[in-house]
Amino acid sequence: MSSVTDTVSLTARRSSRFVAWVRAWRAGLVPFDEVAESIAAGEEHLVADAPGTWTDVPLADALPSLAKHSPDDIRLVLPAAGDPRGLPGPGDFSGAALLAGEAVVTAGLGFVPQVRSHTSGSGMTFETVLWRVFPLAADAPAASLTMPGAAEAEAELASVLAETTMTLTRLDVAAWRPELAGALAALRRPDGVTDLPPGFDPRARRLFARAAVLDRVLVLAGQAAPGGAVNGYEAQQRDAALRPLTTACRRALVAACNAPLRP
Template sequence: MLHRRSDQQIPAPPGQRSATLAAWVRSWRAGLASFDELLDEVTGGEEHLVRHPDGTEESLAAALTASPRVSPDAVRVVLPAAGDPRGLPGPGAFSSAALVVGEGVVLGATGLVPEEDTSSPVLPDPADRWAGTRWLAYPLPETPVPVEPLTLAEADHDLTMALTETIGALRQLDVARLPPGLARGLAALRGEDGAGPALPVGYGPRARRLSARATTIAGVLALASADASGAAVNAYETSARDAALRPLATAARRARAAAVNSPLE
């Protein structure tokens, strides 16, 4: 969970599993973080498995240690969305799967996507529900699509502009605003770095600030989406509110990816 200074709890936003994995694998491959630190941060004590194309499974730890050594720059997070495939290596099974769940990790010639949770939220015995993550491994295209670079400065500027414009749009919409308190939370973020999870050793101050701020904003938006109607009173106002939030969601998603994928220092 992400937390702000108030009593409002902000959930981890979509894509956080892949962002965390990519950041820590990059730091580990650079020799800046230990493998034990990587596992602690990524798994949080839960079981993480990797399923390969041939149907075999192994632990995430075994898969990472057995994978070919790649440079930190060959590891990156992708946080795609419908109509915005930025960062994907091109058509293929990995890109299709990452678009469905909105996240994935490029690890050299392999792509990892967390399996979508299709289990029932209500089970006779909660203890029967597996608490862990299964990563599906996919081979990547031999000639991937070149990555569109987005610098930290560009991502920070786009996020600031989107936040300002979104707050202004929400104020004009009045009844189509966010659920009570969340609009104020967005406004407060204009002057704060945010409270997202810290990036590992190797990332510079600017990447850390951008990651924390963008992750917190994405968490606020995830919390807002849990209340589909917010303060809107009809379908038109709900649609208008969603339209006002969409550019900010895009900017936050791109900023998170830019921070995680930025060059290590």
């Protein structure tokens, strides 16, 4: 696996996996024993301040606090500066969610992931994910219902992606990040890959597959700044071109993960 692939794979939204798998579990579509492992995807996940606990606990030990929630009580939010949609209002949870750029909203509880880096005695660096739990109002998930549905989000993403690709081609994107240009081109082809659990319809699966890959590509673009653009003006043009695509991508991920489930 290349260093580029490593970078991309590590930027997947952890809250999207949390929401998708917990919702499927609460709908009776996947067994509880699979949920924590599927969310963690090989990482170590701990939870701080979970109800009934006094210290950090493994993710599997904290998930029973959601055992009485319905699938519609569990929602993904991907807030950004100037775009706090889906958050229940000002407070500690909303501040932490904005800082992380992602969170899980449930009836009574909010979960925000924090990535912590550690260095062992031998000098090796490794990471753990700590989900911090915040108390929320019982009607908190209702705030995210104003987000677009899967059909609207899919149309928006396709339109913005086409416009952005044309702009980046004009800016000679291949000269500053060849793998990003290739990834953008690949996204225009049908992609049958999906990471969603059972219960999501084909549109939600298709939307999530495209948006999840694109989300990682956009992180690469941010890490590449100022990239190989000839001058600062071109770098600003590139960033301006990517901004609406970033917004459309966030909306697509939210719409896919919060889509109605089917038995």
